[in-house]
Amino acid sequence: MNNNIAHLLYDYLIELGISESFARYLNLLGLFLAMLIVVGILDLLLKKIIRKSSNILARKTKTNLDDIAITNKLPRLLAHIFPLLLAMELIPVVFTDFDYLGKMALEVGSIIGVILILNIVKSILRSIRDYMKTLPKYSDKPIDSYIQVFMIIAWILTIMTIFAIITDTTIWKFITALGAASAILLLLFKDSILGLVASITVSMNDMVRIGDWITFEKYGADGDLIEINLATVKIQNFDKTITTIPTYALITDSFKNWRGMQESGGRRIKRALIIKQKNIKFLTDKEIEKLKNIQLIANYLNTRNEKISNYNQKNNIDKTLLLNGQNLTNIGVFRKYIESYLSNHSAINSKMTMMTRQLAPTPQGIPIEIYVFSSDKRWTNYEYIMSDIFDHLLAAVSYFDLEVFELPTSLQKDDA
Known part of the structure; x- marks a missing residue:
């Protein structure tokens, strides 16, 4: 039945007296444009429907997690999933007589799907980060560091998956090949690994929190800690300048945290x-x-x-002197x-x-x-x-x- 649908335009062009080779290309172009129009219209409709419904739902719920998810464009990204799946189903029909082009189109669609999943994961992680920062229990924790770790893992998996799609190999073979280059990877991600260890150590031992006043003489920093990332820590000095230092310096170098004074009675x-x-x-x-x-x-x-x-x-002390x-x-x-x-x-x-x-x-x-x-x-x-x-x-x-x-x-x- 798919072949019959794919050749409707082709048969009509042949009846008009157009040559078979040219009719095939015109048929491909027509089907491709039709697919783009259908997928585009569906994408626009779903985006509007999901955006409106998510806004209505966000107003009715007490939690602000859904509001944060909307701000990070999560519903809008989810709306792209069904149109992409539809496009992947239509590609074999559109490229019926062009197997090579059809294979390339499927690969491009798969890569777009992988990138879409990455963006959805990124939006979810950002929503979790922003939501946890609104909770007093986690507002002073280095949430950014953990989110960045997950993002690095997501990026690595995305790149490996795209490479596997392009080279037509399994992802496990690609991972095996990376094992030989582990030393190079460790060197490239040295600061990130050290930053992750430092973030975990700082959080577990409660050494420093967001908002703490710290003095780091080695780096000339004296002010409030405003951000802890995987690789860097930002300190806003009292002259409103910002000093950036490596995260791992929190566990390798000595610094003064004034939190004890601030929490005391004076x-x-x-x-x-x-x-x-x-x-x-x-x-x-x-x-x-x-x-x-x-x-x-x-x-x-x-x-x-x-x-x-x-x-x-x-004691009869002589006070003349x-x-x-x-x-x-x-x-x-x-x-x-x-x-x-x-x-x-x-x-x-x-x-x-x-x-x-x-x-x-x-x-x-x-x-x-x-x-x-x-x-x-x-x-x-x-x-x-x-x-x-x-x-x-x-x-x-x-x-x-x-x-x-x-x-x-x-x-x-x-x-x-």
């Missing part, structure tokens, strides 16, 4: 004031009375000075003032470590280090809080007859 402030040693002294009773006007340490000075006086009297017995020092009182000031500061998290300590003397002086945590972890607010604290402390130093070290503006040589 951000650490660790900075020191360097006090000149020559200004450190014992406090006299007159100086102590003057410092009692500072409200934050008034109670401390009353209590502490009373204990010191009782101790000195009990200030060095004897127990005494208050201006740097010690200043340190206590810093502790009281920080304890009463509204921006400091009092539930976390709060410490004011004296470090080992240096050639410049004695460092008084502040070690506390600000409640607000946002960068701009954190910097404001830290500046506000040290603005106050730098201005307060002089009330304790102390000075902060700084290099002289000019160094004069001794003329002698």
